[in-house]
Amino acid sequence: MSSASLLLRRSKPATNIISFIRIFSRQMGGGPRTFPGGLNKWQWKRMHEKKAKEKEKRLLDQEKQLYEARIRSQIRAKLYPKPDPAPVTTTSHHNPMSPQEHIKALADRFMKEGAEDLWNEDDGPLESEQRPRSSGATNERQRSVGSPPVDLRSLISDKGNRGNVSSNNVNSSNFMKTRNYSVHSGEKFCRNESSGFSRNLAGKGVKNVNNSRNVNDYMNKKRNINRNESCSSEGAKHSRPAAQNLGNNGKIYNSRNVSDFIKNKVVGGGRRRFNRNESSSSDDDDLEFELENVGDKVEGWTDVKKLGSSASLGKYDMKTTKRVPLNRLEEENDFSEQVELIRKEISRNKLVENAGEKNDVKESILSQNRFDECGISPLTIKALTAAGYIQMTRVQEATLSVCLEGKDALVKAKTGTGKSAAFLLPAIEAVLKTISSGTNQRVPPIFVLILCPTRELASQLTAEAIALLKYHDGIGVQTLVGGTRFKVDQKRLESDPCQIIIATPGRLLDHIENKSGLTVRLMGLKMLILDEADHLLDLGFRKDVEKIVDCLPRQRQSLLFSATVPKEVRRISQLVLKREHAYIDTVGLGCVETPDKIKQSCLVAPHEKHFQIVHHLLQEHISNVPDYKVVVFCSTGMVTSLLYLLLREMNMNVREIHSRKPQLYRTHVSDEFRESKRLILITSDVSARGMNYPDVTLVVQVGIPFDREQYIHRLGRTGREGKEGEGILLLAPWEEYFLGDLKDLPLDRFPSPLLDPNIKLQMDDAMEKIDGSVKEAAYHAWLGYYNSIREIGRDKTTLVELAHKFCQSIGLQKPPSLFRKTALKMGLRDIPGIRIRK
Numbered sequence: 001m002s003s004a005s006l007l008l009r010r011s012k013p014a015t016n017i018i019s020f021i022r023i024f025s026r027q028m029g030g031g032p033r034t035f036p037g038g039l040n041k042w043q044w045k046r047m048h049e050k051k052a053k054e055k056e057k058r059l060l061d062q063e064k065q066l067y068e069a070r071i072r073s074q075i076r077a078k079l080y081p082k083p084d085p086a087p088v089t090t091t092s093h094h095n096p097m098s099p100q101e102h103i104k105a106l107a108d109r110f111m112k113e114g115a116e117d118l119w120n121e122d123d124g125p126l127e128s129e130q131r132p133r134s135s136g137a138t139n140e141r142q143r144s145v146g147s148p149p150v151d152l153r154s155l156i157s158d159k160g161n162r163g164n165v166s167s168n169n170v171n172s173s174n175f176m177k178t179r180n181y182s183v184h185s186g187e188k189f190c191r192n193e194s195s196g197f198s199r200n201l202a203g204k205g206v207k208n209v210n211n212s213r214n215v216n217d218y219m220n221k222k223r224n225i226n227r228n229e230s231c232s233s234e235g236a237k238h239s240r241p242a243a244q245n246l247g248n249n250g251k252i253y254n255s256r257n258v259s260d261f262i263k264n265k266v267v268g269g270g271r272r273r274f275n276r277n278e279s280s281s282s283d284d285d286d287l288e289f290e291l292e293n294v295g296d297k298v299e300g301w302t303d304v305k306k307l308g309s310s311a312s313l314g315k316y317d318m319k320t321t322k323r324v325p326l327n328r329l330e331e332e333n334d335f336s337e338q339v340e341l342i343r344k345e346i347s348r349n350k351l352v353e354n355a356g357e358k359n360d361v362k363e364s365i366l367s368q369n370r371f372d373e374c375g376i377s378p379l380t381i382k383a384l385t386a387a388g389y390i391q392m393t394r395v396q397e398a399t400l401s402v403c404l405e406g407k408d409a410l411v412k413a414k415t416g417t418g419k420s421a422a423f424l425l426p427a428i429e430a431v432l433k434t435i436s437s438g439t440n441q442r443v444p445p446i447f448v449l450i451l452c453p454t455r456e457l458a459s460q461l462t463a464e465a466i467a468l469l470k471y472h473d474g475i476g477v478q479t480l481v482g483g484t485r486f487k488v489d490q491k492r493l494e495s496d497p498c499q500i501i502i503a504t505p506g507r508l509l510d511h512i513e514n515k516s517g518l519t520v521r522l523m524g525l526k527m528l529i530l531d532e533a534d535h536l537l538d539l540g541f542r543k544d545v546e547k548i549v550d551c552l553p554r555q556r557q558s559l560l561f562s563a564t565v566p567k568e569v570r571r572i573s574q575l576v577l578k579r580e581h582a583y584i585d586t587v588g589l590g591c592v593e594t595p596d597k598i599k600q601s602c603l604v605a606p607h608e609k610h611f612q613i614v615h616h617l618l619q620e621h622i623s624n625v626p627d628y629k630v631v632v633f634c635s636t637g638m639v640t641s642l643l644y645l646l647l648r649e650m651n652m653n654v655r656e657i658h659s660r661k662p663q664l665y666r667t668h669v670s671d672e673f674r675e676s677k678r679l680i681l682i683t684s685d686v687s688a689r690g691m692n693y694p695d696v697t698l699v700v701q702v703g704i705p706f707d708r709e710q711y712i713h714r715l716g717r718t719g720r721e722g723k724e725g726e727g728i729l730l731l732a733p734w735e736e737y738f739l740g741d742l743k744d745l746p747l748d749r750f751p752s753p754l755l756d757p758n759i760k761l762q763m764d765d766a767m768e769k770i771d772g773s774v775k776e777a778a779y780h781a782w783l784g785y786y787n788s789i790r791e792i793g794r795d796k797t798t799l800v801e802l803a804h805k806f807c808q809s810i811g812l813q814k815p816p817s818l819f820r821k822t823a824l825k826m827g828l829r830d831i832p833g834i835r836i837r838k
């Protein structure tokens with residue numbers, strides 16, 4: 001039976017006749033025989049097919065242009081990486097499509113079945129391996145829009161301002177860090193094979209990413225591979241060399257992966273917007289135009305389903321989004337001009353930005369959110385308002401909701417950004433919540449325990465907690481720190497019950513081990529907080545902290561805060577945190593860990609000159625900054641004492657804090673320094689972490705800090721709350737290696753200043769007046785400190801030689817002797833120059 005009669009039977013009677021006529025006439029080659037222009041049906045059809053192909057080719061060209069424009073914006077981003085406004089790892093970002101993604105998406109489109117026909121001379125021939133090209137053809141191709149063979153990296157690094165770009169590592173890490181999602185999805189997408197590709201792109205930096213020729217080559221080769229794969233074993237033979245060729249760009253990935261990737265990006269990931277601010281120029285119209293277009297394109301481009309290769313589907317008219325031809329780009333062969341423009345634009349933007357920053361010093365640490373919007377007790381808000389806290393800082397904004405939910409968290413935020421309030425507020429809420437749940441116990445439990453490394457910090461936190469509890473009657477906070485009488489602590493705990501304890505680990509452990517009743521009270525604990533968590537989990541404190549944690553209930557919330565969280569600390573933090581804790585990093589992976597507005601520099605000079613250089617730097621600073629307030633860090637308590645006495649002899653307005661001083665004295669000096677201006681604090685590392693002395697104008701670090709983290713915390717005593725500050729690191733020549741640990745920080749290096757010989761004489765005189773015992777103690781401390789630093793401690797002979805020079809510079813005729821036991825412990829007993837006490 002014919003199809004026509006079959007249809008007639010199945011169709012409803014009303015439409016039968018019309019359908020029959022249509023089908024019949026089609027089967028008989030019916031329909032109009034002539035078309036406009038006198039074309040017959042087949043000519044008409046061919047003409048439309050040709051038009052479709054041309055249209056498709058135009059689309060492909062535009063894709064390539066887009067790709068190049070995308071690269072330009074990437075260069076711009078690399079030259080001038082835009083700081084993430086709130087790079088909190090727990091939140092998702094809407095970033096522009098990364099070059100890797102774009103390349104993959106392009107490759108996918110180009111590789112779709114049926115797209116072969118779209119390839120032409122400009123794109124690279126299908127048989128490029130077999131057919132040698134004339135140089136003319138090559139030149140022509142180079143001139144073509146799609147593949148300018150320009151290595152942009154070399155262009156950029158050829159000229160000045162190479163900072164960010166020339167350093168591949170920095171670039172790639174910046175690149176990856178600002179686009180976390182791309183690494184993430186890259187993993188999903190690439191599985192085993194193409195992860196190499198994405199890693200390669202990231203790792204090799206600009207070169208691979210920038211050269212669009214690579215993409216063409218890559219796609220050509222990939223196309224060959226796909227073809228070969230779909231063929232027989234012969235195809236398999238061909239695919240191997242092609243795969244090897246691909247080695248430059250990484251490994252091969254197949255189209256299924258590409259589709260997975262697109263699914264991830266389009267269906268799962270949603271639309272990604274191109275952030276115009278990231279790379280746009282405010283006053284360069286041409287560039288702005290380009291990038292605006294790119295922005296639109298990239299945004300449209302994410303909608304791959306709509307704009308997907310119509311050639312492959314034969315549905316070119318399905319496309320709904322219009323593309324604006326990028327004519328201007330077609331005329332561009334040379335990227336160098338653009339790179340130059342971008343550079344100019346960046347310096348202009350920097351100037352504008354700096355001017356803006358100067359106008360509003362606090363802007364950078366504060367967020368848009370207010371405390372009264374975050375669901376904390378109205379009485380606390382009242383206290384916050386009284387203290388002048390209206391808006392949250394970024395770290396408070398990022399952590400408060402997580403902490404209030406009761407989750408464990410490890411939080412990293414720069415120094416002076418308000419971490420204390422970020423954990424004190426949830427602490428107060430935890431107490432309020434527990435009190436309101438009405439557990440009436442005979443012994444009032446401690447609900448919140450805050451541990452911190454130093455006594456001064458504990459007092460400071462207590463003061464801040466008291467301020468926040470101003471309107472909460474019946475909630476008490478107490479401090480347990482060393483240097484006070486144990487019995488006094490006990491009496492205070494009994495007479496003045498509290499729900500919050502702020503303690504240093506040593507003293508708290510004393511209480512726990514003495515079974516002072518505190519252990520029982522701690523059984524009701526709801527929240528444990530470790531301020532300066534990395535330090536508390538460091539070797540010096542870890543054992544004590546472990547013992548304390550063992551005495552606490554397991555059912556509790558734990559919060560760990562610090563400005564530095566080294567990798568090993570993240571691992572160790574599991575000692576305290578639940579497995580499923582939140583890690584909130586408001587600094588951002590790979591971002592500069594020090595506050596932006598601190599001017600950091602380094603001076604290198606022999607140890608013997610350090611004291612005179614410190615004096616010189618202080619004099620200079622005092623004469624430049626009328627309201628100066630300086631902190632000078634020394635490596636040990638006894639060296640601190642020596643420098644303090646020396647500068648006091650030189651009539652400078654100095655104070656000292658270190659562990660050798662009685663606690664009362666320390667507290668007094670700390671309070672005085674907090675309130676004062678025009679004062680210099682000479683201190684050991686007891687003041688390095690957490691201390692909030694407002695408006696410190698300069699921090700000087702004399703000698704190598706114990707580690708990178710200590711450098712960051714010491715430096716962080718200035719430039720707090722987003723204000724400006726200055727930090728100078730003074731190193732001896734052999735200590736220079738330490739700068740390697742700080743290479744990602746913006747440190748300028750300056751030559752040692754010219755020193756006044758008259759001042760040298762004055763300082764020698766002053767040094768003579770200082771008691772010999774102080775100098776001897778300083779020598780011992782100096783030796784002990786540097787012996788503990790791995791890099792010099794291993795080379796005992798050199799260490800002793802250096803110590804000898806230090807000894808002479810502080811006016812000691814010969815090095816003081818060591819106890820045999822001490823010398824043995826330090827591994828110095830048989831080292832020439834070491835004198836053993838009889």
Ligand SMILES: Nc1ncnc2c1ncn2[C@@H]1O[C@H](COP(=O)(O)OP(=O)(O)OP(=O)(O)O)[C@@H](O)[C@H]1O
Pocket residue numbers: 388389390391392393396413414415416417418419420421562563689690691692716720721
């Ligand atoms: N929301 C806020 N609004 C205004 N100022 C604030 C706010 N939160 C904190 N501050 C102020 O910011 C300063 C620094 O706060 P804090 O001492 O808590 O910093 P930190 O991040 O703990 O620093 P460090 O890493 O050195 O311990 C303090 O003077 C504090 O009063």
